[in-house]
Amino acid sequence: MTESCLIVDDSLGFMDAARGLLERQGLRVVGVAVNGSDAVRLAHQLHPDVTLLDINLGDESGFEVAEQLQRHANPSPVILISTYAEEDYSDLIAASPALGFLSKANLSVAAIRALMQRASGYRET
Amino acid sequence: MTGRWPSARLASAWRALARWADAERGDGPPASRVRRWIHATIASTVLIVAINSAVDLLDNHAPVRSLSVLYLLAVVTVAVLWGMIFAILVSLVSVLSFSYLYVPPRGKFDITEPANWYSLLVFLITAIVVSELAARSQRTARASARLAEEQGALRRVATLVAQETSREELDALISEEVGQLLSADLAMMRHYADDGSLRLMGQWARSTRLIASGCPAAVDRVTELIAQTGKLARFENEMLGQRGGDGATFSAVGAPIVVEGRLWGAMIVASRAHDLPANTGARLDDFTALVAIAIANAKNRADLAASRERVVVAADETRRRIERDLHDGAQQQLVALTFELQATQESLPSGIPQVRADLSRVTQGLVSTLEELREIARGIHPAILVQGGLAPALRMLAQRCPLPVQLELEVDRQSRLAEPIEVATYYVVAEALTNAAKHADASLVKVTGDARDGMLRVRVQDDGCGGASPARGSGLVGIVDRVEALGGKLVLRSPPGAGTSVELALPIATQA
Numbered sequence: 016m017t018e019s020c021l022i023v024d025d026s027l028g029f030m031d032a033a034r035g036l037l038e039r040q041g042l043r044v045v046g047v048a049v050n051g052s053d054a055v056r057l058a059h060q061l062h063p064d065v066t067l068l069d070i071n072l073g074d075e076s077g078f079e080v081a082e083q084l085q086r087h088a089n090p091s092p093v094i095l096i097s098t099y100a101e102e103d104y105s106d107l108i109a110a111s112p113a114l115g116f117l118s119k120a121n122l123s124v125a126a127i128r129a130l131m132q133r134a135s136g137y138r139e140t
Numbered sequence: 141m142t143g144r145w146p147s148a149r150l151a152s153a154w155r156a157l158a159r160w161a162d163a164e165r166g167d168g169p170p171a172s173r174v175r176r177w178i179h180a181t182i183a184s185t186v187l188i189v190a191i192n193s194a195v196d197l198l199d200n201h202a203p204v205r206s207l208s209v210l211y212l213l214a215v216v217t218v219a220v221l222w223g224m225i226f227a228i229l230v231s232l233v234s235v236l237s238f239s240y241l242y243v244p245p246r247g248k249f250d251i252t253e254p255a256n257w258y259s260l261l262v263f264l265i266t267a268i269v270v271s272e273l274a275a276r277s278q279r280t281a282r283a284s285a286r287l288a289e290e291q292g293a294l295r296r297v298a299t300l301v302a303q304e305t306s307r308e309e310l311d312a313l314i315s316e317e318v319g320q321l322l323s324a325d326l327a328m329m330r331h332y333a334d335d336g337s338l339r340l341m342g343q344w345a346r347s348t349r350l351i352a353s354g355c356p357a358a359v360d361r362v363t364e365l366i367a368q369t370g371k372l373a374r375f376e377n378e379m380l381g382q383r384g385g386d387g388a389t390f391s392a393v394g395a396p397i398v399v400e401g402r403l404w405g406a407m408i409v410a411s412r413a414h415d416l417p418a419n420t421g422a423r424l425d426d427f428t429a430l431v432a433i434a435i436a437n438a439k440n441r442a443d444l445a446a447s448r449e450r451v452v453v454a455a456d457e458t459r460r461r462i463e464r465d466l467h468d469g470a471q472q473q474l475v476a477l478t479f480e481l482q483a484t485q486e487s488l489p490s491g492i493p494q495v496r497a498d499l500s501r502v503t504q505g506l507v508s509t510l511e512e513l514r515e516i517a518r519g520i521h522p523a524i525l526v527q528g529g530l531a532p533a534l535r536m537l538a539q540r541c542p543l544p545v546q547l548e549l550e551v552d553r554q555s556r557l558a559e560p561i562e563v564a565t566y567y568v569v570a571e572a573l574t575n576a577a578k579h580a581d582a583s584l585v586k587v588t589g590d591a592r593d594g595m596l597r598v599r600v601q602d603d604g605c606g607g608a609s610p611a612r613g614s615g616l617v618g619i620v621d622r623v624e625a626l627g628g629k630l631v632l633r634s635p636p637g638a639g640t641s642v643e644l645a646l647p648i649a650t651q652a
């Protein structure tokens with residue numbers, strides 16, 4: 016199964032590299048957005064299986080964008096990403112509606128799938 | 141007591157009389173001058189009638205001429221209490237009535253009798269000399285009383301300056317002192333701000349009604365004139381309180397406040413009864429010149445505090461920018477680079493394991509560089525503070541501390557504090573936790589904090605060996621500086637053997 020994915024990040028260098036990496040590893044990147052409003056619009060249109068959302072979107076906070084995405088009917092799951100470590104944001108990550116967090120350095124399709132499986136496992140029990 | 145009673149009675153009668161006479165002394169307005177004249181006339185009449193009766197009583201027991209001395213009592217009394225003119229009048233009336241009533245031939249004033257002229261001369265000289273002496277001593281007494289009042293007022297102002305009270309309180313006290321000192325109904329201090337606007341710094345009114353009727357707007361003519369001339373200004377019929385007021389007019393006097401050679405503001409007093417004496421301007425000017433020194437001190441201190449705060453805030457701003465540049469630039473680039481290296485690695489043909497291994501080492505190196513960079517960035521400016529505010533940031537500190545930390549915060553999660561406050565608090569807790577881990581040999585650290593009544597209080601307490609001293613390092617000194625620059629206080633308690641507590645109190649203005 017190839018999951019579809021939306022990437023939200025304001026760093027274009029990272030975006031290109033991440034897209035290459037994920038597609039090579041078997042994910043379909045169906046859209047990219049550089050700010051919150053684009054992200055909300057695209058998530059609505061494309062209904063990706065997962066949205067990778069950068070925590071630091073310039074002046075916007077990824078945590079707020081995650082809340083906005085969650086407000087939609089039938090929201091797609093969100094994974095927060097950042098060059099910071101999870102412990103830098105642990106409190107805020109725990110309080111956010113996102114599935115989980117991945118440090119950018121550890122980004123891989125395997126890691127994304129692991130998070131999604133863990134989350135759906137939770138949901139079923 | 142019995143032997144002294146007549147003199148004691150006389151003394152207290154004299155004091156009562158003096159109070160009556162002196163109630164509206166000197167340079168007062170016309171109304172009180174008329175009252176003084178009436179008092180003087182009543183007193184003179186009563187005295188002369190009383191002395192006439194005394195002469196009546198003594199008439200047959202002493203040579204009649206010698207009794208004229210009794211009238212000197214009236215002359216001296218009036219000379220001391222009401223001055224020369226009344227004393228001369230009393231002298232004339234005394235001589236006339238004495239010789240008319242008692243000197244034979246009675247019922248007739250003999251203008252050719254030299255004794256009459258002789259006693260008139262003595263009376264007049266007495267009247268003039270005594271009244272002059274009395275006036276002089278009264279002037280001296282008044283001047284020294286005024287000086288004492290002024291010095292008392294200045295001392296109170298200086299005390300307040302020394303106690304580092306707030307500007308508002310100081311300005312209010314100065315206004316009150318000036319108003320009381322000059323017996324005004326209204327006193328106010330205005331400041332010509334750098335942006336050309338006019339600010340009311342402090343004000344005082346004898347009755348709150350005066351302030352309620354919108355007075356400040358109306359003394360603008362005085363402030364305007366001082367702004368133009370830099371000199372004393374006086375207006376007799378200022379309309380005050382046009383809006384909702386009773387249309388009363390005031391006389392208003394203003395003096396320039398010159399601080400460090402610049403016209404800083406104006407001190408204004410106003411009186412509803414138009415009874416500001418002529419010398420009010422001069423007195424106000426003198427007092428204001430002295431008060432200006434106190435204002436200059438307070439201003440320097442405020443400037444210094446503001447500049448300390450600016451330095452801290454600017455430095456934090458820079459650190460935040462550097463951290464952000466690091467994040468948006470180097471860190472993102474490095475991540476992208478590792479992805480590309482991975483891609484290269486994956487696309488390598490099989491059979492060159494050496495190259496694959498090399499590339500893998502490079503990737504590993506990049507990843508650990510990234511971690512180091514993250515550590516550095518965290519030290520420069522904590523990202524979580526920007527995103528989440530104080531509570532999550534302190535929780536992160538607690539989690540990262542190698543010692544067990546018990547954290548209890550009563551701060552509203554949603555409402556953010558001003559950034560300099562959050563940053564300062566973060567650094568205080570970070571330093572205290574680092575110290576506890578590094579020096580204290582503690583088993584537990586408690587961090588408690590709450591924000592209420594405009595004050596953020598945070599306390600970090602360890603159960604270690606105590607004995608901390610700012611003199612031995614730079615960490616504690618640094619956080620004390622930072623906190624004081626924001627107008628807060630940091631108290632360190634660290635008795636040997638009884639743990640260390642760092643207590644922070646910072647005035648806050650909550651940001652929406």
Ligand SMILES: Nc1ncnc2c1ncn2[C@@H]1O[C@H](COP(=O)(O)OP(=O)(O)OP(=O)(O)O)[C@@H](O)[C@H]1O
Nearest residue numbers: 575576579580606607608609612613614615616640
């Ligand atoms: N919680 C503590 N318990 C015991 N001793 C302490 C504690 N905190 C500080 N001290 C003592 O006070 C000294 C001064 O502390 P300070 O934080 O100013 O400097 P430092 O920690 O030595 O160096 P740095 O500049 O890196 O902070 C320390 O060297 C230590 O001896």
Ligand SMILES: [Mg+2]
Nearest residue numbers: 575613615616
């Ligand atoms: Mg230290």
